Amino acid sequence: xxxxxxxxxxxxxxxxxxxxxxxxxxxxxxxxxxxxxxxxxxxxxxxxxxxxxxxxxxxxxxxxxxxxxxxxxxxxxxxxxxxxxxxxxxxxxxxxxxxxxxxxxxxxxxxxxxxxxxxxxxxxxxxxxxxxxxxxxxxxxxxxxxxxxxxxxxxxxxxxxxxxxxxxxxxxxxxxxxxxxxxxxxxxxxxxxxxxxxxxxxxxxxxxxxxxxxxxxxxxxxxxxxxxxxxxxxxxxxxxxxxxxxxxxxxxxxx
Numbered sequence: 001x002x003x004x005x006x007x008x009x010x011x012x013x014x015x016x017x018x019x020x021x022x023x024x025x026x027x028x029x030x031x032x033x034x035x036x037x038x039x040x041x042x043x044x045x046x047x048x049x050x051x052x053x054x055x056x057x058x059x060x061x062x063x064x065x066x067x068x069x070x071x072x073x074x075x076x077x078x079x080x081x082x083x084x085x086x087x088x089x090x091x092x093x094x095x096x097x098x099x100x101x102x103x104x105x106x107x108x109x110x111x112x113x114x115x116x117x118x119x120x121x122x123x124x125x126x127x128x129x130x131x132x133x134x135x136x137x138x139x140x141x142x143x144x145x146x147x148x149x150x151x152x153x154x155x156x157x158x159x160x161x162x163x164x165x166x167x168x169x170x171x172x173x174x175x176x177x178x179x180x181x182x183x184x185x186x187x188x189x190x191x192x193x194x195x196x197x198x199x200x201x202x203x204x205x206x207x208x209x210x211x212x213x214x215x216x217x218x219x220x221x222x223x224x225x226x227x228x229x230x231x232x233x234x235x236x237x238x239x240x241x242x243x244x245x246x247x248x249x250x251x252x253x254x255x
Contacts (some may be wrong), residue, residue, distance in 0.1 A: 026040070029161025057207070071171075071209075072171045073169055073170045073171065073201075075170060075171075075172070075197050076193065076196040076197040079187050079189045079190055080186060082193070082196075083188070083189045083192055083193075085196060086192070086195075086196050088131050089196055090188075092195075093191040093192040097120070097124075097187065097191055098118075099117055100191055100195055101116060101117060101120045102115070102120070103117075104160075104195055105160065106162075106202060106205075107199070107205070107206075108164050108168075108198060108203060108206055109206020109207075110163065110164075118155070119156070120156070120157070123152055123153045123156060124153055126149045127145075127146050127152075127153065128146075130146035130207075131143070131146040134146060141180075149216050150184070153183070153187075154181070154182075155180050155188075157179075157180075157187065158178075158180030158181075158183050159180075161179040161190070161194060162175075162176050164194060168203070168208050
């Protein structure tokens with residue numbers, strides 16, 4: 001009888017300890033879930049505030065304000081030294097600059113690729129034909145026209161380079177003359193720099209998404225949430241319960 005009473009006491013004590021451990025684990029789970037919910041709520045509020053500021057800044061840009069909330073961006077690499085950073089872009093800028101320029105304009109939101117590329121091609125072709133005419137005929141008028149069209153090409157490309165800097169608030173002076181000189185002296189390198197900047201920062205139809213951004217839904221819908229934070233379902237961290245001592249004792253008795 002004494003042994004049975006001792007065994008019963010051991011069983012009761014074991015059950016109490018297991019109940020206390022289960023209660024502690026349940027409290028820890030509830031605290032972990034509560035902390036996760038608070039973290040998600042804080043991140044969601046902060047992110048929503050940042051997106052609202054970003055939307056307001058882009059609205060200001062569309063109405064002619066290029067401050068963009070004081071955020072300055074940079075060109076991707078130097079004009080000449082980093083020309084071969086992206087060999088595909090460098091090859092397209094050197095062999096088919098009209099296509100590369102049109103694609104940049106489409107990305108930046110300044111017109112259709114075919115239209116902008118065609119304008120660039122016509123200006124370059126006209127300058128080249130006038131230069132060939134000067135070589136054949138030795139008439140100065142063709143030389144003057146060739147120089148005028150070359151300057152027009154530099155001015156046309158430099159104008160849109162300046163517009164890209166103002167629209168996306170890229171660091172640098174907004175001097176149109178400097179941008180025109182860049183396109184006149186080294187057109188392929190300058191075109192490649194603009195292309196790298198637009199492609200590496202995922203610029204699509206005039207919207208700067210930035211590096212590594214994951215676009216969920218449409219950024220243009222201001223009435224809809226950009227993303228929702230859905231915390232995972234709570235997962236139990238309890239270890240498998242050991243065999244009940246009462247069952248083991250009963251098994252011994254039956255044996």
